[in-house]
Amino acid sequence: MPARHRSVLLHESIEALNLGNGKIFIDATYGGGGHSSEIKRQNGKIKIITIDQDPETGADITGNFRDLDTLLGDIRPDAILLDLGFSSIQIEGGVEGLSFQRDEALDMRLSxxxxxxxxxxxxxxxxxxxxxxxxxxxxxxxxxxxxxxxxxxxxxxxxxxxxxxxxxxxxxxxxxxxxxxxxxxxxxxxxxxxNSELDALEEGLQKGFEILNPSGRFAVISFHSLEDRIVKNFFRDKARAGLAKLITKKPITPSDEEVKENPRSRSAKLRIIEKHEKTNEYK
Ligand SMILES: C[S@@+](CC[C@H](N)C(=O)[O-])C[C@H]1O[C@@H](n2cnc3c(N)ncnc32)[C@H](O)[C@@H]1O
Incomplete structure (x- = not known):
């Protein structure tokens, strides 16, 4: 049976994105499409644009979220989601070398x-x-x-x-x-x-925050401490500079039930920030 990806913190992250009719949502880590298809199912009037660096995912745009500004041109999103790392589809054979449990070529390139x-x-x-x-x-x-x-x-x-x-x-x-x-x-x-994952994350956060509409939300799901530290510090600095409000003071983590059903979710942390209505970034 082909691998399927089970979305992590699906309902928690969708709720956090605060979407509504006519809003523009960027799913910058499309993967198996779990988050986007659930959002579409809940409200068909949200404009969804999907991005992934892996050309095999079928996202609208193939590219790295570190180039979010150029990938999106003039589009100003109301919400952005980064669900970091790799999908089950990739580790279970889509991309060789990610798993030490199978003997494969040492490739590991998501793009x-x-x-x-x-x-x-x-x-x-x-x-x-x-x-x-x-x-x-x-x-x-x-x-x-x-x-x-x-x-x-x-x-x-x-x-x-x-x-x-x-x-x-x-x-x-x-x-x-x-x-x-x-x-x-x-x-x-x-x-x-x-995959230059940490550099890409730093740049993706910066670019994403710049292009986000006022009152827009930025949600990030990370899977290890190196990623979470970058997200936490970036969000904290924006809040301290008066440019945004932290929606999560402490990260949201999966319920015991989710971890039981999907052990891969156990290390997940969701953090969310909301850009202030008027920021002085463009003064
Ligand atoms: C955890 S999966 C996303 C799963 C998806 N949210 C779902 O529910 O099906 C992460 C995806 O992000 C992509 N990705 C990771 N880093 C990226 C980057 N810097 N730019 C674009 N895509 C990236 C990977 O190729 C992978 O498909």
Whole structure:
């Protein structure tokens, strides 16, 4: 059966977007289309524009939300949603290399463009790989794993996910292994690096906020602490500068029921901001 994506915090995020007849909504992470189709089902009079960097999703616009301003031209949205990361469709085979549970090519490119994970693994300096592992994976054994990668690629360049898993297992002391799979953090780190996820998020927040209509809402669902920190700080700075109001002081998280039904939702955090009616940004 083809993979389906189960939308996370579906009703909470839709309610937070405060949409109504004639409003323009930008779904900048279309994925499996779950959020957009539910919004359409609830109210056919909302104008929905969908964007995704993955050309296979069937979004209206293929592009990165870091270019939100140029992708949208003169359009001024009343609400924007970023539901970050990857969809089940992508991890369950749509994009090779995202899962350490399947032996596949080390690709990891959600946009299907640019250098692959294998390109990075085989060509970046050992110290740069260590930085990726530490910065994007918060991996305690970043130095050891980077060393192991550098040694192994001299003998044979990395091509598959199982080769990367083997390198991590060889580098990580057995008694230090946590409850999560030993390669989880390494795979997260390379995925973030391949897709420049944190830079894209910073730019997407900035551009999205600039083009948002006064009283417009910006909602972001993040899945790990690095993303959430960026969103939290960005929203807090806008509120402190008097440009927006925080709709969520604390992030909204999934109910126990949702986590039970969809374990992938367990780390999700939803934050929302509302742009002030009159901001002095364009003075
Ligand atoms: C979690 S899924 C979204 C699921 C969707 N809300 C749903 O309910 O079906 C994340 C999607 O965002 C896309 N994406 C991630 N980062 C992006 C970026 N910087 N620009 C555009 N799309 C991005 C991914 O390709 C993926 O399809």
């Amino acid at each position: 299907r463009k640019g250098p692959t994970a294998a390109d990075i693994l085989n060509s970046w300096d050992e110290s740069a790989i260590e930085l990726i592992l530490r910065g994007f994976g918060e991996e305690r054994f970043s130095k050891k794993i980077a060393r192991e990668i550098a040694e192994r690629r001299k003998i044979k360049p990395f091509e598959t996910t199982s080769e990367l898993v083997d390198a991590v297992l060889a580098a990580k002391p057995r008694h230090f292994r946590d409850r999560i799979h030993p390669a989880t953090k390494t795979f997260q780190a390379f995925r973030i690096a391949v």
